Amino acid sequence: MLKKERHDFIMRQINLHNRVLTSDLVQLLTVSEDTIRRDLQELADEGLLFKVHGGALSKSYHSSFDDSTVYARDSKIIIAKKATNLITDGMVVLTGGGTTILEFVKQLPKNIEATFFTISPLVAVELAKYNNIEVILIGGLFSKNSQVTYGGQVITQLAELKADLCLMGTSAIHPEQGLTDTYWEINQLKKAMLAASKKTAVLCISEKLDIALRLRVCPIGSISYLITELDQDHESLTGYRDKEVNIL
Amino acid sequence: MLKKERHDFIMRQINLHNRVLTSDLVQLLTVSEDTIRRDLQELADEGLLFKVHGGALSKSYHSSFDDSTVYARDSKIIIAKKATNLITDGMVVLTGGGTTILEFVKQLPKNIEATFFTISPLVAVELAKYNNIEVILIGGLFSKNSQVTYGGQVITQLAELKADLCLMGTSAIHPEQGLTDTYWEINQLKKAMLAASKKTAVLCISEKLDIALRLRVCPIGSISYLITELDQDHESLTGYRDKEVNIL
DNA sequence: TATATTATTGCAATAAAACGCAAAAACACG
DNA sequence: CGTGTTTTTGCGTTTTATTGCAATAATATA
Structure with missing residues (x-):
């Protein structure tokens, strides 16, 4: 050579x-x-x-290492590390977008072997760094705000998919109201993602707990795992534990 | 001999x-x-x-390898600026990936109003910064090397599209052999992109001129515009001008 | 601090490149 | 055809580049 x-x-x-x-x-x-x-x-x-x-x-990596612009980055790293425990070899995973999910990808073990479907271009680019991960980007309209694909085409494609696990962030979760959102498009999208997966893990920092927004995505019972930066037995999580959500 | x-x-x-x-x-x-x-x-x-x-x-091989420190960045900026002249309000544009196309997006006027279809997540993210551009990301398998989506699903979606203009980079162009490539998947992808557009512009730095690789994408006549960093009437471009390709 | 891992340095063997030169072939032209 | 010129090529020599080894120094890790 x-x-x-x-x-x-x-x-x-x-x-x-x-x-x-x-x-x-x-x-x-x-x-x-x-x-x-x-x-x-x-x-x-x-x-x-x-x-x-x-x-x-890498130079670029080094210079962007302390990316303090990411809000509550420390918490998100804790969450991301917990989430990696859910991934096993051979799994088919579906992910949304957002900084927490992106952090999750960065925390994955280098040699993991899996198939990832994602609606986030940034997540796709990050996943492409793993040699043994097959990456499928679900295409459609691209949202300028949330940096993910959405719309009818995405939902149609999701309807054909059945993943083992879905990982998504959220802007609100509530023990009684379940998962809620503000925008109809995102609401529809999350419903489709849930339907396309056997199990669903929600990743969110503790300050988004106990909040309910306008549009309902699903009841709390549809969530398999709730991952926050808090300890498993923290009192803030009692309401969710009672609804038989696995707390990590 | x-x-x-x-x-x-x-x-x-x-x-x-x-x-x-x-x-x-x-x-x-x-x-x-x-x-x-x-x-x-x-x-x-x-x-x-x-x-x-x-x-x-090989020149094409070498320059496709190091995409961190953008190779021949100055030339690519010149090319990108020329390419922006092809875009007018209301246009439907289809783009490939690569550093030259990405640079093209960065050079676009901020207030342009258009619809962009792209197979490159990085291009999509960059396009999302423009308020008046609608971005549609074409989904499919994600290539770790070329950082674009490819495969049957992409080609199926392209078959339903008719854009006004297609912008693509290339690793080789030759006045007799036309556009050529080394990998079959990329070759199929480019064929589909060409078929999905009324006109096609090829962006490439001059060192990729007069090179023919293994697989043919299209004859030179299928190219509407050839954009390099050279002057319009540069002698290296004579062979292409003779084939009625518009040189920018 | 003790131990293992990683870096540095000088050195030698090998491989590749550069240089000058000369033989041979191809070419130009009266 | 003959003669002078240019081009092409290979050889020997010198110079430079590349690589691995061994001894020593620096650094990380328990």
């Missing part, structure tokens, strides 16, 4: 996973550690990556 | 395998290393390949 090809390979790995380990590259490219280190050094000299102890990091 | 024949042979190898080794060519052509090096040097001087230590690499 030519040196230039190795460099291209390394850059592709970097762009895909935001990081590379020297040891991984040694195996993948079957050259000595020294060669990989020199490669990384040269690429770093060109300003294409950050060389660190043990490997290298 | 004549020198020209050797050059043709080398270029065929390059387009077929994206790479050649000096040592292989020495054996295949039974000439000395010096001769091969001189051949590669001359072809590199003509801009037909990248000469590297140990051999040479």
Whole structure:
């Protein structure tokens, strides 16, 4: 393999996973550690990556690392990590959009093998970094506000799908009123997503608990899992536990 | 064997395998290393390949690899700006993916009013920043390499569409061979995109001119506009102008 | 702090490239 | 046809690039 090809390979790995380990590259490219280190050094000299102890990091990733613009990011990371426990190899998963779902994707183990349907382009791009995940993007009208596809075409496609698990964020959940929303289009969309999945997990930060909005998506009983940043036995979650929702 | 024949042979190898080794060519052509090096040097001087230590690499291959640091970004901005002139209010536009198309979106005037169909999630997200553009993302399998949707579902949806204009990038264009590609899936996709549009504009940097790859997308006559970073009357474009392609 | 992992450095073997040169072939032209 | 010129090619030599190894230093991790 030519040196230039190795460099291209390394850059592709970097762009895909935001990081590379020297040891991984040694195996993948079957050259000595020294060669990989020199490669990384040269690429770093060109300003294409950050060389660190043990490997290298993507520049873009590094600069956008502390993305403090994401609201309540710490809570969302906790939620995302909990959600990954629901995913097992071979699963067919359907996801919505939103920062919490995006964080969930970033927390997935690198080698997981699954099929993901999603209505979020950003989630699709993030999922594409995983070699063993098949990604299907559900197409349709693209919403400027929520950054997901919606509308009749999406609902038609969802009607043909039966996923093992649906992961969605929400702007409101209430022990009596269930899942509710403000916009009719999003409401219709979520109904279709629920119908397209055997089980549904709702990911939301605690401040969205006990809120009911105008339009009802489903009763609380239709939710299989509720994932918040709170402890499983936190008192705020009593109302949901009583309705036999699994609290994670 | 004549020198020209050797050059043709080398270029065929390059387009077929994206790479050649000096040592292989020495054996295949039974000439000395010096001769091969001189051949590669001359072809590199003509801009037909990248000469590297140990051999040479295809230009299209190389530039499709590193999509982090956008290759030839200045040229792509020039191309993108030219392309925006093709867009008028009320138009229905279909776009592919790639860094050049993405740059094109960023160069669009803010108040333009149009409908955009796209197979690229990144393009969709960028288009969503424009208030008066309706964005429809065409869904399907998501390609980890080219970051666009593809496959049967995409082609079925394209079959129902008739856009005014299709904008696509390419890895190779040739005055006699037309538009060509290396991968069958992408080839099928581009054919469907062409069929779904009244006119087609191809955006590519000049180093992709006069290259023919394995699979043919369409003859040069099917292209309405060719947009490069070169001046309209540049001599490299003569072959295309003769085929009645509009050069921008 | 102790231990394991990862980096750095200088060095040597090998491979590739560059350079100058000369033989051979192709070409130009009276 | 002959002669001078240009092009092409290969050879030997020098220079440079690439790679792996071993000894040592730095860094991470328990």
